[in-house]
Amino acid sequence: xxxxPAGSEDPATVPLSAADLEEICAIIYRRSGMVFGETKRxxxxxxxxxxxxxxxxxxxxxxxxxxxxxxxxxxxxINSFTVNETYFYRELHQxxxxxxxxxxxxIRTKKPGDRIRIWSMPCSSGEEPYSIAIWLLExxxxxxxxxxxxxxxxxxxSILRQAVEGIYGDRSVSRLSADIIDRYFEPVxxxxxxxxxxxxxxxxxxxxNIVDRQSLAALGSFxxxxxxxxxxxxxxxxxxxxxxxxxxxxxxxxxxxxGHTESMSRITETxxxxxxxxxxxxxxxxxx
Numbered sequence: 001x002x003x004x005p006a007g008s009e010d011p012a013t014v015p016l017s018a019a020d021l022e023e024i025c026a027i028i029y030r031r032s033g034m035v036f037g038e039t040k041r042x043x044x045x046x047x048x049x050x051x052x053x054x055x056x057x058x059x060x061x062x063x064x065x066x067x068x069x070x071x072x073x074x075x076x077x078i079n080s081f082t083v084n085e086t087y088f089y090r091e092l093h094q095x096x097x098x099x100x101x102x103x104x105x106x107i108r109t110k111k112p113g114d115r116i117r118i119w120s121m122p123c124s125s126g127e128e129p130y131s132i133a134i135w136l137l138e139x140x141x142x143x144x145x146x147x148x149x150x151x152x153x154x155x156x157x158s159i160l161r162q163a164v165e166g167i168y169g170d171r172s173v174s175r176l177s178a179d180i181i182d183r184y185f186e187p188v189x190x191x192x193x194x195x196x197x198x199x200x201x202x203x204x205x206x207x208x209n210i211v212d213r214q215s216l217a218a219l220g221s222f223x224x225x226x227x228x229x230x231x232x233x234x235x236x237x238x239x240x241x242x243x244x245x246x247x248x249x250x251x252x253x254x255x256x257x258x259g260h261t262e263s264m265s266r267i268t269e270t271x272x273x274x275x276x277x278x279x280x281x282x283x284x285x286x287x288x
Contacts (some may be wrong), residue, residue, distance in 0.1 A: 016045055020060040024048060024077075027067055032078050032155055033211035033238030047080045075157060082156040086124045088131050088168075089175040091228065094257045095131065097278035098224065099140040102255050106223050107146065109253075115147040119222040119249070121208060122230055123152030126163030127172055129203045130195060132226070134184055151219060153208030163205050166195035210242045221251050229259035231267075243267050250284045257281050 016024070021044060025036045036044055048060070055073070057063035066073050089095070098118075106116060120129035129152035136143045154160050169192055173181055185193035209215040210230065225246060231239050246256060247270050256271065257279070258264065264271040264282045271282040 016041070016048065016060050020064060021045075023064055024067075027064075027074060028078065028081055029235075029238070031074060032081070032209065033235075033242060034081060034233045035235045035238070036081070048077075051077060051080060079156045079158050082122070082124075082154070082159065086127045087172045087175060088127045089135070090128065090131070091260065092135075092175070093278045094226070094228075094281070095135040096139075097257070097276050097281060098132070099136060100278055101276035102224060102281065103140060103142070106255075107142070110146065112145045113147060115149055116224075117149045117151070117220070117222040117251075118224045118226070119219070120150065120152045120226045121210060122154040122156070122227075123160075123163060123205065124154060124156075125159050125168075125172075126152060126166060126203065126205065127168070128152070128226060128228075129163075129205075130166070130199060133199055133202045134180065138180070150203045151222075152203055152205045153216075153219065154205075155207065155209045157207055160205050160207060163203075164200070166200045167192050168195075210245055211238050213245050213248070216245060216249060219249065221254075222249055223251055223254050225250060225254070225256045227256060227258060229262070231258070231262050239267055243270075247271070247284060252284060254284045255281050256284075 018038075021038065021041060024044065028034055028036055048063070051073075052060065052063045055063060055066060057066060067077060103116070107114075110116070118129075118132055120132065123129050129150050133150055136148065152160075152163060154163075167188055168185075173185065173193065181193065184196055184199055186196060188194050206219065207215070208219060210227070211234075227246060231242060234242060243264065247268070250256065255274075256264070258281075264273070270285055272285050274281050274283050
């Protein structure tokens, strides 16, 4: 399978040799922990072909040489492979668990005015961390008694820019009541709405790579981490690295909420499952 000039055929069908595919997958893995391979060839070729065309590279090999030399190009490659499927009030039972069970446990060791830190990663275009902010305002009576800090992070820099803008279409807000939409969003046009300034300013967004501890160093520690449907994209090595970093980012006794198909029990013994009425979550068990 040859690698002709990108302009010689439809960019959507530019093929990759086995060696090209392997090297691109290795670059993605080293930078993000995400595992891709031959079984995802079509998915990979479509995204890489678009990037080859945008960069006006002469071939896949030429594009790979650009990746090696240009960290920004590698960032664009990673951005194109991240999955940004999300919407407001996704997995609502975990938000209920946060207010009904997790936060009441956390404030046992805090006093009014103390800081509670919540981290959403990957945060995608912001629906999850903004959902946390809205849900707490609507449902947790003590929301004003504590200094709640919500941080969203993602490896995809382009999606973070969207999160900061806070503009969403009908699909993103389809799970919200008309009353909440009216109170927390302002119309942009017939199809889009923008979160009000107070909510946008209640969440901080930063770039972060969960398999790169150095990229997380400035974030500090958290009481609660939402990390849903990320670990399923990692192999065992990257998954263990991610979980170790998550553990290091939690305050002693802190909590993590995973996706419904994920489990800490198969990865590490440093978290214990906690069965609350609304959801099963995991609590950090080792002193640091």
